[in-house]
Amino acid sequence: MEDTIGSNPPSLGFLEKLKSWLSWSWTYVCFVWFGMVLIMVYVVWSPLKLQETLTSASVFLNTLTPKFYVALTGTSSLISGLILIFEWWYFRKYGTSFIEQVSVSHLRPLLGGVESSSSTGLFSSVNGEADSRPSVSDCKVWRNPLNLFRGAEYNRYTWVTGKEPLTYYDMNLSAQDHQTFFTGDTQQLRPEDAVMQKAWRERNPQARIRAAYQAIEMNHECAAAYVLLAEEEATTITEAERLFRKALSFAGKDINLLVYIKRRLAMCARKLGRIKEAVKMMRDLMKEFPLLGMLNIHENLLEALLELQAYADVQAVLAKYDDISLPKSATICYTSALLKARAVSDKFSPEAASRRGLSTAEMNAVEAIHRAVEFNPHVPKYLLEMKSLILPPEHILKRGDSEAVAYAFFHLQHWKRAEGALNLLHCTWEGTFRIIPYPLEKGHLFYPYPGCTETADRELLPSFHEVSVYPKKELPFFILFTAGLCSFTAMLAMLTHQFPELMGVFAKADKRAATSSASESSAQPYDHTRHPSPLSSCFGPFKLCSPSGYHPDA
Numbered sequence: 001m002e003d004t005i006g007s008n009p010p011s012l013g014f015l016e017k018l019k020s021w022l023s024w025s026w027t028y029v030c031f032v033w034f035g036m037v038l039i040m041v042y043v044v045w046s047p048l049k050l051q052e053t054l055t056s057a058s059v060f061l062n063t064l065t066p067k068f069y070v071a072l073t074g075t076s077s078l079i080s081g082l083i084l085i086f087e088w089w090y091f092r093k094y095g096t097s098f099i100e101q102v103s104v105s106h107l108r109p110l111l112g113g114v115e116s117s118s119s120t121g122l123f124s125s126v127n128g129e130a131d132s133r134p135s136v137s138d139c140k141v142w143r144n145p146l147n148l149f150r151g152a153e154y155n156r157y158t159w160v161t162g163k164e165p166l167t168y169y170d171m172n173l174s175a176q177d178h179q180t181f182f183t184g185d186t187q188q189l190r191p192e193d194a195v196m197q198k199a200w201r202e203r204n205p206q207a208r209i210r211a212a213y214q215a216i217e218m219n220h221e222c223a224a225a226y227v228l229l230a231e232e233e234a235t236t237i238t239e240a241e242r243l244f245r246k247a248l249s250f251a252g253k254d255i256n257l258l259v260y261i262k263r264r265l266a267m268c269a270r271k272l273g274r275i276k277e278a279v280k281m282m283r284d285l286m287k288e289f290p291l292l293g294m295l296n297i298h299e300n301l302l303e304a305l306l307e308l309q310a311y312a313d314v315q316a317v318l319a320k321y322d323d324i325s326l327p328k329s330a331t332i333c334y335t336s337a338l339l340k341a342r343a344v345s346d347k348f349s350p351e352a353a354s355r356r357g358l359s360t361a362e363m364n365a366v367e368a369i370h371r372a373v374e375f376n377p378h379v380p381k382y383l384l385e386m387k388s389l390i391l392p393p394e395h396i397l398k399r400g401d402s403e404a405v406a407y408a409f410f411h412l413q414h415w416k417r418a419e420g421a422l423n424l425l426h427c428t429w430e431g432t433f434r435i436i437p438y439p440l441e442k443g444h445l446f447y448p449y450p451g452c453t454e455t456a457d458r459e460l461l462p463s464f465h466e467v468s469v470y471p472k473k474e475l476p477f478f479i480l481f482t483a484g485l486c487s488f489t490a491m492l493a494m495l496t497h498q499f500p501e502l503m504g505v506f507a508k509a510d511k512r513a514a515t516s517s518a519s520e521s522s523a524q525p526y527d528h529t530r531h532p533s534p535l536s537s538c539f540g541p542f543k544l545c546s547p548s549g550y551h552p553d554a
Contacts, residue, residue: 192218378403383412
């Protein structure tokens with residue numbers, strides 16, 4: 001066994017050396033092959049009468065009418081335009097060029113290139129070791145702590161606009177969450193629990209509602225069924241609150257049900273204007289279940305406290321949760337920036353700051369904004385209303401566009417309430433990108449920005465929303481190339497159609513010049529009569545005739 005294990009590294013090293021040698025020699029093999037082709041063309045130039053063939057082809061091209069050139073350039077413009085449209089659509093949807101992706105995926109391995117899906121991962125150190133920075137954990141999808149109610153809010157949006165605000169991927173994640181929260185131990189499922197377990201998996205909302213009523217018929221104290229009806233059938237927040245209270249009376253000692261129902265009841269109170277009651281319910285819930293910090297109930301509490309303008313209480317909550325050892329969120333970072341900006345924003349002036357410099361408080365506010373923007377660079381455009389908001393999804397990706405939409409949807413009003421806060425944000429947020437190293441190999445205050453956010457956000461956000469991408473991707477080379485080719489051929493087609501005679505004169509003049517120069521170059525340097533070649537004894541000297549009747553050998 002030891003011999004087998006010990007013999008593996010040398011064999012692997014030999015294979016790697018062989019592969020690297022083949023990759024290194026491939027370039028030189030191409031040059032050798034190209035040289036052999038040139039030598040072969042030179043050898044068979046005289047026997048195959050390539051010069052006469054070239055001359056006859058030029059004569060044929062000179063006889064073509066301008067209509068042929070219009071059709072040729074128009075067809076080229078059409079084809080390149082179709083390629084451009086497809087490339088642009090593919091880039092907007094998937095964020096990459098189709099031609100480039102095919103080239104990297106299929107042609108690069110054939111040419112000896114290294115595949116991107118190597119065993120060392122996307123990021124590696126100089127020594128070849130895998131980088132320890134997190135990539136998968138940064139792209140973990142979290143449940144939105146302030147997600148809306150489907151029946152009372154999401155469905156109303158669909159009724160008014162005819163658009164679906166939730167994606168199938170997002171709803172499927174919610175179904176998995178509900179199965180985990182409410183079904184409990186699968187070994188001791190009651191009949192109504194089995195019905196509800198199937199109900200959460202139903203894709204059709206009406207089928208889920210019918211299954212909930214079926215579970216209530218089996219057991220009128222089925223709390224999970226009332227939760228589903230409150231989430232999806234209730235068309236108003238008041239009706240949803242009534243159903244949640246009924247579900248709470250039947251929840252018993254199920255911790256998952258208790259936490260979920262009490263949290264939704266607190267959110268109902270917040271939406272109905274009973275904010276102090278909502279704050280008390282959230283504080284009691286956090287005290288009763290202190291180990292459930294992963295549910296991010298403190299983010300609901302922060303939003304309610306900001307609505308009450310209880311900024312001292314907000315600062316107390318931030319002091320507990322804005323810790324270096326705890327995971328961050330856009331709510332934590334931007335709320336901290338809001339509090340510091342609020343202290344100086346009412347008297348802030350960019351002109352005065354440029355003359356006298358920033359004070360200590362202003363510097364702290366600017367640094368807090370830079371910190372927040374580094375964590376999630378998508379939020380400022382929504383707060384400054386440079387991008388339109390949509391309903392937030394039920395799940396978010398931290399540092400992604402989905403989190404930015406969810407934060408701005410609930411917190412934009414708090415930034416507007418603080419006088420001058422948005423003005424300070426507008427003047428300072430773009431300065432963050434001068435601090436962050438580029439390319440994003442290292443972060444400044446956080447881990448480097450993950451590269452998987454765009455793909456996950458496209459799954460979480462509806463198709464009618466334009467996903468914000470950071471860093472902004474440049475247009476691929478093939479899109480620019482096809483755009484230039486399409487424009488150039490379209491211009492040629494238009495000029496040929498408008499000025500057929502002039503373009504025909506240019507085309508024929510170019511061909512005649514090329515033909516005459518080729519004839520002179522082939523006649524001058526070599527004399528077959530003085531230096532006969534072995535092939536000349538078989539074929540003899542030949543004469544070329546140009547379209548103008550000029551014989552080089554005459």
